[in-house]
Amino acid sequence: xxxxxxxxxxxxxxxxxxxxxxxLAFIVGDAxxxxxxxxxxxxxxxxxxxxxxxxxxxxxxxxxxxxxxxxMMNGLSALNEEQQTMLxxxxxxxxxxxxxxxxxxxxxGLTVGNEELYDILLGxxxxxxxxxxxxxxxxxxxxxxxxxxxxxNIIETPGYSRDKAVWLNMEKExxxxxxxxxxxxxxxxSLFTTDVQAEENVAGNATKTDISYIVKNYSTIDDSTIQxxxxxxxxxxxxxxxxxxxxxxRRIAYVNFDIxxxxxxxxxxxxxxxxxxxxxxxxxxxxxxxxxTSDQKADQNYYKKSEIANDSLADFLFSHQxxxxxxxMENNAYKISRIAQTRMLPDSVRARHILIAPQNNNYxxxxxxxxxxxxxxxxxxxxxxxxxxxxxxxxxxxxxxxLGWFDQKTMVQPFSDTVFFAQKNEIKVVLxxxxxxxxxxxxxxxxxxxxxxxxxxxxxxxxxxxxxxxYNNARTFxxxxxxxxxxxxxxxxxxxxxxxxxxxxxxxxIAGMTNARxxxxxxxxxxxxxxxxxxxxxxxxxxxNTYTVAILTEIDEEGISPLSKVAGRIKQILIQKKKAELLxxxxxxxxxxSESLLSIAQKTGTEVKEANDISFNTFQxxxxxxxxxxxxxxxxxxxxxxxxxxxxxxxxxxVVVNSISSDEITPEMLMQAKNAMQQANNYRSNYxxxxxxxxxxxxxxxxxxxx
Numbered sequence: 001x002x003x004x005x006x007x008x009x010x011x012x013x014x015x016x017x018x019x020x021x022x023x024l025a026f027i028v029g030d031a032x033x034x035x036x037x038x039x040x041x042x043x044x045x046x047x048x049x050x051x052x053x054x055x056x057x058x059x060x061x062x063x064x065x066x067x068x069x070x071x072m073m074n075g076l077s078a079l080n081e082e083q084q085t086m087l088x089x090x091x092x093x094x095x096x097x098x099x100x101x102x103x104x105x106x107x108x109g110l111t112v113g114n115e116e117l118y119d120i121l122l123g124x125x126x127x128x129x130x131x132x133x134x135x136x137x138x139x140x141x142x143x144x145x146x147x148x149x150x151x152x153n154i155i156e157t158p159g160y161s162r163d164k165a166v167w168l169n170m171e172k173e174x175x176x177x178x179x180x181x182x183x184x185x186x187x188x189x190s191l192f193t194t195d196v197q198a199e200e201n202v203a204g205n206a207t208k209t210d211i212s213y214i215v216k217n218y219s220t221i222d223d224s225t226i227q228x229x230x231x232x233x234x235x236x237x238x239x240x241x242x243x244x245x246x247x248x249x250r251r252i253a254y255v256n257f258d259i260x261x262x263x264x265x266x267x268x269x270x271x272x273x274x275x276x277x278x279x280x281x282x283x284x285x286x287x288x289x290x291x292x293t294s295d296q297k298a299d300q301n302y303y304k305k306s307e308i309a310n311d312s313l314a315d316f317l318f319s320h321q322x323x324x325x326x327x328x329m330e331n332n333a334y335k336i337s338r339i340a341q342t343r344m345l346p347d348s349v350r351a352r353h354i355l356i357a358p359q360n361n362n363y364x365x366x367x368x369x370x371x372x373x374x375x376x377x378x379x380x381x382x383x384x385x386x387x388x389x390x391x392x393x394x395x396x397x398x399x400x401x402x403l404g405w406f407d408q409k410t411m412v413q414p415f416s417d418t419v420f421f422a423q424k425n426e427i428k429v430v431l432x433x434x435x436x437x438x439x440x441x442x443x444x445x446x447x448x449x450x451x452x453x454x455x456x457x458x459x460x461x462x463x464x465x466x467x468x469x470x471y472n473n474a475r476t477f478x479x480x481x482x483x484x485x486x487x488x489x490x491x492x493x494x495x496x497x498x499x500x501x502x503x504x505x506x507x508x509x510i511a512g513m514t515n516a517r518x519x520x521x522x523x524x525x526x527x528x529x530x531x532x533x534x535x536x537x538x539x540x541x542x543x544x545n546t547y548t549v550a551i552l553t554e555i556d557e558e559g560i561s562p563l564s565k566v567a568g569r570i571k572q573i574l575i576q577k578k579k580a581e582l583l584x585x586x587x588x589x590x591x592x593x594s595e596s597l598l599s600i601a602q603k604t605g606t607e608v609k610e611a612n613d614i615s616f617n618t619f620q621x622x623x624x625x626x627x628x629x630x631x632x633x634x635x636x637x638x639x640x641x642x643x644x645x646x647x648x649x650x651x652x653x654x655v656v657v658n659s660i661s662s663d664e665i666t667p668e669m670l671m672q673a674k675n676a677m678q679q680a681n682n683y684r685s686n687y688x689x690x691x692x693x694x695x696x697x698x699x700x701x702x703x704x705x706x707x
Contacts, residue, residue, distance in 0.1 A: 047092075048700040049099045056706055063091045069169055072162045085508075088707060100697045101180070110182050112175045120174055122148050127174055187685040191678075198674035199665070204616035206663040211614055211634045212597055214606040215624060216583045217651035218576055226575045233570045237563045244569075246561040250503050250523050252532065253487055254550035255496050256512050257474040262466045269460045273327045273334040276456055281324050286340045286454035294456040295333070300413055302345055302420075302450035313337055317451050333457040340454040343421075345408075346445035351419045352383060352401035354438040357392035363431060370429045370436035377427050383440060392435060402442075415439070462545075471540065474547040478539040481531060487551045505704040514544045517707075524704050526552050580647040587645045587654055597642060597656050625650060 046056045067079060067087055079087065105111070120127045122144070134147040154163045237244075261269075276293060283289040290298040308314035316325040317339055326336035354373060358366040373390060377383055384400025391397035408416050415437060418430040422441045430437050462470070477494055481487050491498045501510050505524045510516040519541045523532050532550040533539055541548040590603040601608050611621050614634045620626045621634075627648040633655050637643055643655040 045702065046706060047702045048698055049096055050103060051698045052099070054095070059092070059095070059703075062095060063088055066091050066094075069165060073166060085707075088703070092701070092703065096694070096697070096699055098176070100693050100699075101183070104183065104693065105179050108183070108186065110179050112178045116178065117171070117175050120178055121171060122151060127177070129177075130170065130174065133170075184686050187689050188682040191681040191685050193674050193677040193681060195670070195674070198670050198677060201617075201673045201677060202665050202669050206615075206665050206669075207635065207660065208613045208615045208662075209634050209637075209660050210610070210612045210658045211655055212608050212610055212658055213621075213624070213630065213653050213655045214597060214601045214604070214608055215648070215651045215653045216587060216604055216606055218579045218583070220651075221579045221582060223575055226578050228571050228574045228578070232574055233567050234563065236570050236574060237566065241560050244561040244566045246556055246559055246565075248505070248558040249556040250505075250552060251554035251556070252501050252503065252523060252550050253484065253553050254499050254501065254510075254548055255477065255491060256499065257470050257477075257547040257549075259462050259467055259470050259545045259547065261460045261462050262469075265463050265466055266460055268463070269458050270327055270329075270334045273336055273456065273458050277324050277326075277336055280336060280338065280454075280456060281322075286338055287452070290454050290456055295459050296455075296457055298340075298454060300417070300452065301408055302341075302343055302452050304347070304448050304450050308453075313453075317453065318449070329460075330457075333459045335455050335457040337453055337455040340452040342449065342451050344447040345420055345450045346447050348405050348407045348445045349419050349441050350405045350443040351403050351439055351441045352387065353393070353396065353403060353415075353440075354383075354387045354391045354401050355393040355435050356390070356438075357435040363436070366436040367429070367431055370438050374427050374429050374438045377438065377440070405443075471547055474540050474549055478531070478549045481549075481551065484529070484551055484553050506701075513546060513548060516541075516543060516548075519543070519548065519550060521704055521707075523550070523552055529553055529555065577647075580652055583652040584645040584647065587652060591642060591645075591654065597654060600642075600654060624648070624653075627653070630655060 044055050044057065045053050046059045047054045067084075070083075070087060071077065071079065119125050121130055126142075126144075131142055134144075134150075135142045151167060154161070154167055157164065280286065280289060280293075287298045287300070305314045305318045308317070310328070310330065313325055313328070317337070320339070320342075324336045324338045327334045329335070354370070356366040356370045356373070373386055377386065387397050387401030391401055393401075396403055408420055410416070411419070412432050412434075414430050414432050418428050418437075419439055419441050422428050422439070424441050424444055426441060428439050430439060477490055477496070480490055488498070490496075499512055503510060503516075503520050503523060505520065507520055508515065508517045510519070513519070518534070519532065522534060522541075526532055529552050531539055532541075532552055534541055539549060541550065586604060587600065590600045594600045594603065598608055600606075609623050611623065611634075614621065614631060616631070616635045618631050621630060624630065627650070629646050630648050630653050633643050633646055633653075634657060637655065637657045639657045639660055641656070643653075646653040646655065
């Protein structure tokens with residue numbers, strides 16, 4: 001019988017159960033990305049929902065409440081940065097959904113009474129989600145009486161408990177989901193598919209035509225030969241400006257000053273390594289010396305010559321020369337190496353083990369049990385039987401503890417060292433982070449010479465002097481900038497690389513920056529084009545190993561794109577329209593003196609192409625692509641008649657219908673089409689209703705000011 005602990009265990013949900021509402025929450029993200037506007041300058045206001053101001057304190061309270069719930073359900077003491085970001089976003093979306101949808105529910109009188117809520121929680125019509133939480137995973141059966149008793153005990157327990165918080169949240173979400181189900185049902189019933197609509201849909205597929213066509217592509221006319229005036233562009237913009245929506249964005253130019261080691265840093269690091277050579281050569285315990293002096297802990301593994309990538313190092317070590325190899329540079333570090341130990345070891349071994357897992361982290365007790373089992377085995381007990389009866393590693397226990405063949409790097413270090421240094425059939429006990437192991441090597445590959453390498457390495461990093469010099473370069477660059485023109489001039493004179501970026505207010509990264517969240521926040525707090533300053537008033541942003549200087553070049557407000565930004569697109573549209581007019585005249589002239597499509601093709605330098613089985617529901621024409629106007633002509637023209645010129649997406653077409661065929665329309669086809677159309681309508685009703693609610697919900701997101 002599952003309990004609320006099982007609910008938490010299944011909660012790999014992390015934040016999904018906090019959101020709960022099943023009304024296509026992904027739509028919220030889409031709508032917000034295109035529907036948010038910057039608010040006023042109220043310092044404690046994080047946004048607006050349905051015209052209601054949301055303060056940072058109210059939002060933080062919701063986030064904190066959800067965070068505690070998530071931590072309880074997942075057994076976490078804290079959330080990492082990624083989880084916190086996800087939680088904040090989901091909390092905001094949930095607040096939007098609750099406020100906007102509750103307005104709809106109230107207007108429609110949608111409620112969920114206590115009896116109805118009990119019915120879907122623990123009554124006769126339990127919701128699938130609740131049923132899943134209390135179903136025995138072994139039998140697949142839900143014991144409703146035990147579930148009711150468990151919940152009653154949780155609710156009646158005095159004070160606050162983790163299980164009570166989880167259950168109360170489930171109660172709330174179950175009620176919200178029930179209201180959303182009712183709302184969706186109302187929406188679905190608001191759309192009805194008629195028989196006539198179904199007949200039109202089936203007829204659109206049933207009637208098919210085979211056509212011949214020619215196309216005079218727009219590319220046959222050079223753009224430079226077409227003149228488009230500024231007044232024509234302006235007239236088109238004024239008439240169709242709704243076709244050019246613009247989302248909110250900020251455009252910046254920026255320069256990165258990478259904090260990299262100087263030549264002096266390389267020299268000093270090499271000298272520091274060289275100073276250790278003599279002492280390292282004389283060290284009696286080279287591994288211990290490495291652990292005391294190196295930037296990296298010593299590698300305890302043993303390597304044969306072919307496994308060492310550095311050929312010169314391999315030759316030195318396997319010639320058994322005394323002393324130290326190096327300094328040499330590898331992976332941005334100076335290194336010196338010497339032999340620590342030489343052994344004859346196999347490349348791989350086959351072993352079996354019995355794992356005694358510690359109870360309540362009691363490793364000494366696990367070790368005691370393992371020692372007693374090892375003594376039994378040394379006296380002749382059956383290893384396979386003891387492994388099956390005692391090993392916590394069920395994957396190998398079923399095979400008598402057999403782990404198969406493995407190399408030195410497959411297992412954790414203590415285990416690997418034990419089996420590779422052990423003799424065949426020797427019984428050993430070793431302690432790892434997994435528990436106490438009783439191990440026995442059952443077979444060994446042929447031993448070969450291997451060397452344990454002691455290596456001291458010092459990473460080459462920028463010194464304070466180098467870092468300060470790079471910072472001063474960035475400051476000098478920035479101090480001479482007052483405008484975008486100054487920025488461009490300084491970039492050119494300093495021989496730097498200018499980068500460009502368009503950023504959304506909720507993004508976290510910019511190309512070339514590992515974490516640009518602070519800078520993006522400041523970009524959106526900059527009210528007009530100009531230099532971007534840190535919250536402390538500095539013109540230099542520190543980002544990992546980079547200093548960045550940025551200038552805000554353009555602010556795109558949500559709405560209609562200005563003419564200056566879309567003039568180029570409009571010009572191309574008008575050029576194509578004028579090309580279409582010229583090509584239509586050419587095809588009409590050829591058509592007037594021809595009796596066949598082939599004759600027209602010869603006069604216009606085109607090729608007659610064929611396309612079969614074209615119906616009203618055809619998506620594209622073979623050889624032509626997506627051409628809805630041509631498809632419409634193909635299914636409406638009389639057989640054998642050459643069409644008038646059709647201005648399509650790729651060029652201007654002439655079409656001839658060669659034959660028309662119609663499939664028989666059966667009642668089954670009509671019913672199938674009607675059901676499919678009704679299902680599509682149901683989806684559209686939910687999706688589009690939510691889009692409309694969100695679009696008109698006066699949602700404004702200003703969280704970027706705080707996160």
